[in-house]
Every structure is written in structure tokens, then in C-alpha cells.
Amino acid sequence: MTTVLAPATVPTSGTEDQRQRFYRVLPELLAEDPRAVAVFAVVGTGYLDPDAVAPVRDRVVDVGIREQLLIGAAGGLALAGLRPIVHTFAPFLVERPFEQLKLDIGHQGSGAVLVSAGGSHDWPAGGETHMGRRDVALLDTLDGWTVHVPGHPDEAEALLRAALPGDDRVYLRLGGTSNAVARPVADGRMQVLRRGFGPTVIAVGPLADRVLEATADLDVTVLYAATVRPFDAATLRATLGEPDVVLVEPYLRDTSTAEVARALRGTRHRVLGLGPGPAELRRYGTVTDHDAAHGLDVPGLRHAITTFVGAR
Amino acid sequence: MRTGYPVPGPIIRRALDLKSGSGVTVVVMTSVSRGFADLGRLMTRMTGDEKHGPSATSTLDVLWVLYDRVLRVDPARLDDPDRDRFLLSKGHGPMAYYAVLAAKGFLDPAVLDGFGGYHSLLGHHPDRTLVPGVEIGAGSLGHGLGLAVGTALGLRISGRTARVVVLTGDAELDEGSNMEAIQYAGRAGLDRLTAVVVDNDSTTTGWPGGIAARFAIEGWSTVDVDGRDHDALERAFATGTGDRPHAVVAHVEKKDS
Numbered sequence: 001m002t003t004v005l006a007p008a009t010v011p012t013s014g015t016e017d018q019r020q021r022f023y024r025v026l027p028e029l030l031a032e033d034p035r036a037v038a039v040f041a042v043v044g045t046g047y048l049d050p051d052a053v054a055p056v057r058d059r060v061v062d063v064g065i066r067e068q069l070l071i072g073a074a075g076g077l078a079l080a081g082l083r084p085i086v087h088t089f090a091p092f093l094v095e096r097p098f099e100q101l102k103l104d105i106g107h108q109g110s111g112a113v114l115v116s117a118g119g120s121h122d123w124p125a126g127g128e129t130h131m132g133r134r135d136v137a138l139l140d141t142l143d144g145w146t147v148h149v150p151g152h153p154d155e156a157e158a159l160l161r162a163a164l165p166g167d168d169r170v171y172l173r174l175g176g177t178s179n180a181v182a183r184p185v186a187d188g189r190m191q192v193l194r195r196g197f198g199p200t201v202i203a204v205g206p207l208a209d210r211v212l213e214a215t216a217d218l219d220v221t222v223l224y225a226a227t228v229r230p231f232d233a234a235t236l237r238a239t240l241g242e243p244d245v246v247l248v249e250p251y252l253r254d255t256s257t258a259e260v261a262r263a264l265r266g267t268r269h270r271v272l273g274l275g276p277g278p279a280e281l282r283r284y285g286t287v288t289d290h291d292a293a294h295g296l297d298v299p300g301l302r303h304a305i306t307t308f309v310g311a312r
Numbered sequence: 313m314r315t316g317y318p319v320p321g322p323i324i325r326r327a328l329d330l331k332s333g334s335g336v337t338v339v340v341m342t343s344v345s346r347g348f349a350d351l352g353r354l355m356t357r358m359t360g361d362e363k364h365g366p367s368a369t370s371t372l373d374v375l376w377v378l379y380d381r382v383l384r385v386d387p388a389r390l391d392d393p394d395r396d397r398f399l400l401s402k403g404h405g406p407m408a409y410y411a412v413l414a415a416k417g418f419l420d421p422a423v424l425d426g427f428g429g430y431h432s433l434l435g436h437h438p439d440r441t442l443v444p445g446v447e448i449g450a451g452s453l454g455h456g457l458g459l460a461v462g463t464a465l466g467l468r469i470s471g472r473t474a475r476v477v478v479l480t481g482d483a484e485l486d487e488g489s490n491m492e493a494i495q496y497a498g499r500a501g502l503d504r505l506t507a508v509v510v511d512n513d514s515t516t517t518g519w520p521g522g523i524a525a526r527f528a529i530e531g532w533s534t535v536d537v538d539g540r541d542h543d544a545l546e547r548a549f550a551t552g553t554g555d556r557p558h559a560v561v562a563h564v565e566k567k568d569s
Binding site: 037058059061063064066068069071072073074075076077078079080081082084099100103104107108109 | 393397440447448452454455457460462463464467470488489492493496499
């Protein structure tokens with residue numbers, strides 16, 4: 001069951017956040033691509049501009065609060081040759097209709113563009129039911145999903161636009177917080193934000209600014225990933241200094257640890273995975289509260305990284 | 313109304329090159345015309361048995377009428393965007409389905425012999441990526457109606473008038489996902505969507521008031537019909553008001569009776 005009243009997250013700078021960008025550009029994307037169909041289960045429809053939607057109204061489908069049908073219908077739309085863009089909060093997009101993702105999209109050999117909102121804990125006052133930190137780990141059990149975790153509204157828009165012409169399976173995870181600047185993300189590769197001789201810290205999506213701040217005086221390489229599946233093992237190997245890797249992911253801790261192990265299977269290495277843990281905190285409060293509780297604020301990241309690096 | 317495609321038609325055989333994993337499609341022309349009377353023999357090629365499981369045979373007459381008299385499908389034009397779509401939702405007991413596909417030229421009858429084997433294209437639940445003419449892979453119950461709703465929506469958005477027919481079982485309707493699809497299809501007025509429920513009274517807890525009532529209250533036209541009577545089935549698929557989805561409840565003998 002979905003609660004539909006969660007507000008779009010408030011950006012820190014007073015500018016548009018990733019989710020608001022999605023709602024604003026969606027009618028334009030539909031107008032540009034006759035194959036594109038947006039599929040909603042209520043969540044988000046209230047944020048669409050009715051005047052902008054009017055010309056493409058037949059390609060904005062709201063199935064009501066029916067998330068199994070949300071994915072099943074998307075699968076059928078794909079079978080009919082269209083390109084579904086499917087949106088709701090992460091737990092209702094990935095967890096509740098998980099078998100529909102596996103069978104109605106994957107097993108059929110079809111594709112879709114899933115666009116989630118809410119991230120791991122963008123609405124902490126909504127509690128555990130609206131927290132989506134397990135999404136990427138669950139998709140890792142399926143075949144052929146590309147997973148984007150943009151760190152800025154511009155990146156989110158670019159990745160969404162790039163996903164539409166295909167027929168593949170794409171998950172776009174919109175975060176409630178963003179980095180100060182957008183980075184080029186079109187090639188799906190990790191970018192070197194800082195080059196050092198020591199360990200490598202991989203910052204995923206919206207955590208890049210915090211990682212840079214937390215490691216400002218450390219001799220580390222900082223890589224930035226806005227696309228985590230497929231995992232860019234080549235860049236990790238090519239830039240590797242000391243074979244110690246810290247993964248800083250905004251979703252479930254250690255989600256990509258196995259990817260790092262595969263990337264470095266020929267090298268003795270150590271890995272530290274940081275991110276929200278599986279335990280239910282049973283706390284409400286703010287995003288800042290929850291980031292701190294999961295060690296994802298700057299002091300928490302710095303403590304975990306320096307401890308790991310110092311333990312060599 | 314008899315809109316079945318003419319035979320002879322091409323037989324399509326897809327062989328799997330297991331070493332490379334690539335598929336090779338071979339099209340073989342045949343002049344063999346097969347009818348309803350041939351289905352039992354075709355099914356025997358899969359089961360090696362003169363008797364067939366009730367789950368398979370409960371659907372046999374419905375499948376035959378659909379492919380012989382109702383659906384506009386052609387094995388020579390598998391990717392025609394205007395073809396009618398048949399979605400076997402329940403997936404179980406697909407021998408009748410494969411037999412009909414073979415009789416109608418979608419499958420080389422020779423592939424029936426390997427049914428369920430490692431090298432076979434034909435599993436105990438169908439896979440659309442392996443079997444020509446199969447529109448969905450199924451087996452886990454309660455997925456076909458949602459896929460059918462999406463397909464019907466997609467065809468409507470694309471301005472196409474092809475029909476979408478999805479087959480479920482009465483026990484399959486126990487899955488709640490069906491209700492999401494039934495409710496939405498009615499509200500959305502998906503007039504090119506037909507659900508046929510083959511009712512062999514196998515549901516665990518029953519449907520008090522009848523299956524058709526569930527569809528009717530959600531805005532579907534409905535008809536109850538003898539699932540063994542070909543002319544009655546043909547009429548049932550032809551009826552409906554044309555402005556809403558249509559449900560055909562095809563009653564057959566009770567499972568295991």
C-alpha cells in the first residue's frame with residue numbers, strides 16, 4: 001500500500017531537485033519520443049503540470065495504487081513496441097512488484113525505464129515503509145539491468161534522455177540530495193575526481209561532495225560513479241594505487257562489494273563498504289539525522305575511511 | 313465469423329546451437345493441413361501417453377476455437393504489429409497449446425517429441441523467446457492479465473485495433489494481481505481486450521456468485537459458455553458490447569472428475 005502524500009524533497013539550495021526535474025521534463029520527453037509512455041501508480045501525478053501534459057495525455061497512464069499492475073502493464077506496453085517510463089517510490093517500484101520485474105519485464109526479454117524516487121531515506125518522517133535502500137541489491141539478483149544513480153538533476157535528465165531510445169532494462173534512482181555541480185555522465189564510466197597514490201574511494205551519485213570533503217587531506221584516489229551497473233571495473237583497475245577500496249553507496253551497504261571483488265579478483269585487496277545498513281532504525285526525523293545514523297555524514301565517512309586506511 | 317489463416321503455411325523450426333548459444337531459424341514449407349481431430353495425436357507426441365492431463369485438455373477446445381476461428385494470426389507474419397495477441401497466462405499444461413500451434417503451422421510437429429527436454433524449445437511452461445508465435449512466457453500464475461492490459465493499452469496508444477485475448481484458469485484468479493488488472497481494464501475501457509477464464513472448478517476456495525460477476529461489476533461485458541462447444545465458444549468471443557473489455561467464462565468438467 002502506497003501513501004501518496006510524501007512531498008517532493010526540498011533541495012538545499014532552493015533550486016530544483018532530481019525528482020522535480022523529472023516531473024518537469026517528462027511531458028517534453030513524451031512529446032519528443034512517440035514510443036515513450038509514462039506509467040504511474042498515483043505517486044507523482046500530482047506534480048505534473050496539466051497544461052504541459054495535455055498534448056501527450058494519452059501516453060500518461062495512471063493505473064491507480066496497483067503496483068503489480070504498474071509493472072505488468074509496463075511489460076505489456078513494451079511487448080506492444082512502446083518504451084515505458086515507470087515511476088513511483090523505490091520500495092513500491094522494486095520490492096512490492098519484484099516478481100513482475102523478474103517475469104513481466106526480464107523473462108519476457110523486454111525492457112523498461114524505471115525511475116524511482118525517495119532513495120534510501122529521503123522522507124524519514126514517512127518511516128521504514130517508504131525507505132528504499134534495498135533496491136539496487138534486489139536488482140542485482142536479476143539479469144541485465146543498467147542502474148544509474150545520478151548525483152545532480154542535470155545528470156538525472158541526461159541519463160533519462162539517453163535511456164529512452166533503447167529497449168533495455170534501466171533503473172534510474174533519483175536522489176533527494178545532490179552534489180553542487182553536475183558531472184558528465186554520458187559514457188557510463190567512473191570519473192577520477194582526485195588522483196592519489198593511496199587507497200581508492202568510490203563515491204556513488206549524491207555522495208560525491210561529502211566524500212571529497214571527508215577525504216580532502218588524505219592521499220586517496222576518488223572515483224565518481226553515476227552508473228553502477230554495469231560496474232566500471234576497467235576504470236577501477238586502471239586507476240588503482242594501493243589495493244584498498246572504499247565503496248560509498250547511498251543504498252544498502254556493500255551492494256557493490258562483490259563487483260569490486262570481481263574487478264580485482266587477480267589482486268590481493270581489501271574492501272570497505274559504506275552505506276545504510278539493513279537494520280531498521282525505527283526513527284523518523286530528517287535526512288540529516290538518518291545520514292548521520294548510517295555514518296554517511298562527513299564526520300562519519302571520515303572516521304570510517306581513516307580507520308580503514310590506518311588499519312593497513 | 314471464420315477468420316483463421318489459410319493452410320498450407322510455413323512451419324518454423326528454430327534449432328539451438330548449444331555450443332555457441334545462438335539461435336538458428338529454419339523455415340520449412342509444408343502442405344499438411346491439420347484439424348481438431350489431429351490434436352490428440354500431436355499431444356501424444358509430447359506425453360507418450362494416450363491420456364492427457366486435465367489441466368492441458370481443459371483448454372483444448374478454447375484454444376482450438378481461438379486459433380481456428382477467432383484470432384487474426386499468421387505464422388508467416390509473426391512480427392506483424394497488427395496481429396491479434398493471444399496470451400496464455402496460466403502457462404500450466406501447455407501441451408494443448410503446443411499442439412494447436414503445431415496444427416496451425418507455428419511449430420514443426422517434430423519439435424513436439426522432445427517436450428520438456430534439455431534441448432527442447434518446449435517446456436512445461438512456455439517461453440516466448442523460444443517458441444514462435446508464443447506472445448508471453450508464463451508459468452507463475454497471475455501475470456498474464458497485467459501483461460494483457462499493458463499490451464491492449466499499447467495497441468490503443470499506437471492506433472491499432474488488434475485484439476488481445478488472455479487465457480486464465482479459475483484457480484489462477486485466486487492470485488490478487490488479477491484483480492488489479494480486471495479493475496483497471498474496466499475503468500480504462502479496454503474494448504479490444506478479452507479474458508477467457510477456463511473454469512474447471514479447481515479454485516481452492518471457490519467464487520461465490522460466479523466468476524463472471526467479478527468481471528461484470530468492474531465494467532466488463534461477460535458471457536458464460538460451455539467450454540467444449542465450439543460454435544458456442546465462437547459466438548461467445550464474437551459477443552460483447554464493443555465499448556468495454558469482454559470476459560468469456562468457459563466451463564468445462566471439474567478437474568480430476
